[in-house]
Amino acid sequence: MSDVTVPTSQRAPETPSTSPARWVRENLFSSVSNAIQTVFFSLVLLGLLRWVLGQIFSEEANWTSVATNMRLLFTYNYPTEQFVRIWFAAGALFLAVGASFAAWNLNPVVTVRRIAVALAGTGAVSVVVGLITPEATPSSIRTGFLVVGVALVVLAVLVTRLIPNADRRQIPFLGLLIGVAVVVCGVLWFFPFGDYGFADGAPTAESGTIDSSTSLPVTVMFLIMIATYVAGRALARRIDLGWLRRTMIGWWVIGPAFIVFLVLRDPEFDWGYVLAVDVPMGAAFAVGGAVLLYALSKPSRSDLARVIGALLVALALFHWVAAFFGWYPMLQKARFSFALIAVAALLAPTFAGERSARLRFAGGWFGFMVLFHWLLTGINTPSTLDIAAPPFLGGFVLTVSIAYYVMLASFPLGVLLSLARTSKMPIFRVLSTTYIEVVRGVPLITVLFFFSIMLPLFLPGGMGISDLAAVFAGYTVFSAAYMAENIRGGLQSVRRGQYEAADALGLTTVQRTAFIVLPQALRVSIPNLVGQAIATFKETSLIAIVGGFDILRIANSTIPNQPDFLGQKRPALFFISVVYFIVAYSMSRASRNLEERLEAGQAR
Amino acid sequence: MSIADQALTEEMASRRDMIVCRGVKKWFGDFQALAGVDVTVKDREVMVVLGPSGSGKSTLIRCINRLEVHQEGEIIVDGVEMTNDMRNIEKIRSEVGMVFQQFNLFPHLTVLDNITLAPIWVRKRARVEAEAKAMELLERVGIPEQAGKFPGQLSGGQQQRVAIARSLAMEPKIMLFDEPTSALDPEMISEVLDVMKDLARGGMTMMVVTHEMGFAREVADRLVFMESGDVVEVGTPEHFFTNPTEERTKLFLSQIL
Numbered sequence A: 001m002s003d004v005t006v007p008t009s010q011r012a013p014e015t016p017s018t019s020p021a022r023w024v025r026e027n028l029f030s031s032v033s034n035a036i037q038t039v040f041f042s043l044v045l046l047g048l049l050r051w052v053l054g055q056i057f058s059e060e061a062n063w064t065s066v067a068t069n070m071r072l073l074f075t076y077n078y079p080t081e082q083f084v085r086i087w088f089a090a091g092a093l094f095l096a097v098g099a100s101f102a103a104w105n106l107n108p109v110v111t112v113r114r115i116a117v118a119l120a121g122t123g124a125v126s127v128v129v130g131l132i133t134p135e136a137t138p139s140s141i142r143t144g145f146l147v148v149g150v151a152l153v154v155l156a157v158l159v160t161r162l163i164p165n166a167d168r169r170q171i172p173f174l175g176l177l178i179g180v181a182v183v184v185c186g187v188l189w190f191f192p193f194g195d196y197g198f199a200d201g202a203p204t205a206e207s208g209t210i211d212s213s214t215s216l217p218v219t220v221m222f223l224i225m226i227a228t229y230v231a232g233r234a235l236a237r238r239i240d241l242g243w244l245r246r247t248m249i250g251w252w253v254i255g256p257a258f259i260v261f262l263v264l265r266d267p268e269f270d271w272g273y274v275l276a277v278d279v280p281m282g283a284a285f286a287v288g289g290a291v292l293l294y295a296l297s298k299p300s301r302s303d304l305a306r307v308i309g310a311l312l313v314a315l316a317l318f319h320w321v322a323a324f325f326g327w328y329p330m331l332q333k334a335r336f337s338f339a340l341i342a343v344a345a346l347l348a349p350t351f352a353g354e355r356s357a358r359l360r361f362a363g364g365w366f367g368f369m370v371l372f373h374w375l376l377t378g379i380n381t382p383s384t385l386d387i388a389a390p391p392f393l394g395g396f397v398l399t400v401s402i403a404y405y406v407m408l409a410s411f412p413l414g415v416l417l418s419l420a421r422t423s424k425m426p427i428f429r430v431l432s433t434t435y436i437e438v439v440r441g442v443p444l445i446t447v448l449f450f451f452s453i454m455l456p457l458f459l460p461g462g463m464g465i466s467d468l469a470a471v472f473a474g475y476t477v478f479s480a481a482y483m484a485e486n487i488r489g490g491l492q493s494v495r496r497g498q499y500e501a502a503d504a505l506g507l508t509t510v511q512r513t514a515f516i517v518l519p520q521a522l523r524v525s526i527p528n529l530v531g532q533a534i535a536t537f538k539e540t541s542l543i544a545i546v547g548g549f550d551i552l553r554i555a556n557s558t559i560p561n562q563p564d565f566l567g568q569k570r571p572a573l574f575f576i577s578v579v580y581f582i583v584a585y586s587m588s589r590a591s592r593n594l595e596e597r598l599e600a601g602q603a604r
Numbered sequence B: 001m002s003i004a005d006q007a008l009t010e011e012m013a014s015r016r017d018m019i020v021c022r023g024v025k026k027w028f029g030d031f032q033a034l035a036g037v038d039v040t041v042k043d044r045e046v047m048v049v050l051g052p053s054g055s056g057k058s059t060l061i062r063c064i065n066r067l068e069v070h071q072e073g074e075i076i077v078d079g080v081e082m083t084n085d086m087r088n089i090e091k092i093r094s095e096v097g098m099v100f101q102q103f104n105l106f107p108h109l110t111v112l113d114n115i116t117l118a119p120i121w122v123r124k125r126a127r128v129e130a131e132a133k134a135m136e137l138l139e140r141v142g143i144p145e146q147a148g149k150f151p152g153q154l155s156g157g158q159q160q161r162v163a164i165a166r167s168l169a170m171e172p173k174i175m176l177f178d179e180p181t182s183a184l185d186p187e188m189i190s191e192v193l194d195v196m197k198d199l200a201r202g203g204m205t206m207m208v209v210t211h212e213m214g215f216a217r218e219v220a221d222r223l224v225f226m227e228s229g230d231v232v233e234v235g236t237p238e239h240f241f242t243n244p245t246e247e248r249t250k251l252f253l254s255q256i257l
């Protein structure tokens, strides 16, 4: 969009910004009762704050227990000599974040004034903290808070005074990015973190500063992110933005799995077997499927596509039944692939069209199959990692990976369930309603136990399911039921006229659902869906009960059992609370931004 | 001559039947909304449907593209009978455009995307081609400059014109209008009617439910008057406005004119 200069006469009048003193008078001390309330609640707040500070700075709380255990909290027992993998993975993520910011041109509107207000607020709180810290606090900390607080307030005042038009001048997104990078890297380089290693299954203490093995990679990663953002913005003017967005969506769906299973897990391929079995099988499905789909997506062959799709569904089901009873051995990969090609064949009439559209459909299948087989081969191969106590994922990395994939997997499942529940077919409705009500009537912890302990007993030999996968399945099943209910609320808000208009144009039921009904329903459901995602993120802490070492378990039981920090729970728990809060709050802010963007798009 | 073919000129009678309704009956639960309707619409004919509120006008034209399902009688659209075991209902619907009283534009899509969606996905047109056609239609309904906006940012009259363009983009053989101007402010009514008149002059087969008597008088080839789910009278505008046969028609027209 080109910049259009709005003639002055058409600009909305500026709301005069009130001075802080006036705001305080009008909002906090407008009447006697208002003043009393203000004073009373301020005192209560100060008392609470002082108590919290007392906990934080009490002599019993040994904060080195957190500072020293950073590595444990974030990656648990991932081998130190393999850390370059972690950095590679994080680098890939940062790169994708930078590229996505550029692709969607995510420009949160932050004015200079808002930053100044935030700075002043932080400064004021810091001064208050400095003033009311309990006597036991070392005086250096007190003075530190006071000095930093005053400095921030002065900075805020300077910023508003020196920069003209602080109300309206916006900080470019790049500036924000750089600001965050400077703060994080500064902390890493100058704050004295310690280091904990892992040897023979037991943690080994090793005090001292975190060495450049962390600060350097993190700094480099922020530089990568900033560089991709800048490059992406520059490119965005030349290349097709839609293409970049589709690529990024594809990456976010499949990329993290690659990182977790192929980079972090480092499978040790047996190349003879890979070349003899895996590659030919993948190639057969990729090439054969692409040819079949190209043929079936010819508009005149939609009946044939339905017949072949149905046959393939039957074949796929048969393979699963055969596996269940152990009639003949067949690789899981092949069973999954049959199921996928059946679905794709059924979808072929929907994608039918001219030659280029059909080529794209077939090409998409080909690419997807290659990735799919590569990933499954990686997952089925033993890992080279020399890990004392499996699984290889732990700490914050585990929390985030599980949460991310549960959200990703339960979303489509939730969409399908909600559609089934509102469908005209009684059988779908009954099945989906039963599923949703059963799952919602059972505590999450029960579902997790069921999946980790009971499920493996039901499965026949040869269909073993790893602990992590079982827990992941349990979470997904649970979360999908709630997602479905949230989306159903959205579906009900779509007016009947929308269905009728879509029908009158000749859209099929699938097209109507995908292009008209779901987009509107999902928009309405965003706040609830994000609420559900936040809940899922926090509930990952239950993974501890089935043996996982997530961030909460490490803080609550691993650190307090280290010889140096016996019984030190509070600092670590306080620290992970802050970590949880930062992530959850960012998600909720992001959803607000998304809603605002969508609303701005279609103002009524 | 059957009721359905009343008041046809000889030339008109020789044309092809685009819509044929014979003894169409429809119940909502116990309530009978259509009590055996006979109507024929010829190729390139404009038929206006009149009648008091609740007389079944909407129900009738919604049965024609099967948004409602009739229980008895037959409806034949362009030679294809509407039955329960039809497999390609989408195919028929894509040949019949429909414009609603409440516009029913898709609020999450831009005007351009509203118009191109069905051509791209139902008619399998290339996007470029569909967009060019859409711009042509927006030109024709007089709002090419609104292509990038969302429906919520347009006035009612503009929205209804987009809805007409959206239907026309499918190149339908028949257009159905269900009170297209009833939800509009008076000053916007004429801009929509102008588009419809234009369409009628272009030879489109149209069935229009409306209370706009000016439009009926000027554009309609024939009018149908319905009451309580029945066709009471069929005739030319001249017949209706000068000398209707039935008492009930006279009463209705005297109230509305």
Ligand SMILES: Nc1ncnc2c1ncn2[C@@H]1O[C@H](COP(=O)(O)OP(=O)(O)OP(=O)(O)O)[C@@H](O)[C@H]1O
Binding pocket: B028, B031, B033, B051, B052, B053, B054, B055, B056, B057, B058, B059, B060
């Ligand atoms: N979905 C439905 N369920 C039950 N009754 C219905 C339904 N739709 C319409 N009806 C009834 O059928 C009758 C005919 O309705 P219809 O909408 O066809 O009337 P109309 O002639 O279009 O009236 P108006 O001028 O008010 O639009 C009305 O009495 C109405 O109450």
Ligand SMILES: [Mg+2]
Binding pocket: B057, B058, B059, B178, B179
């Ligand atoms: Mg009506």
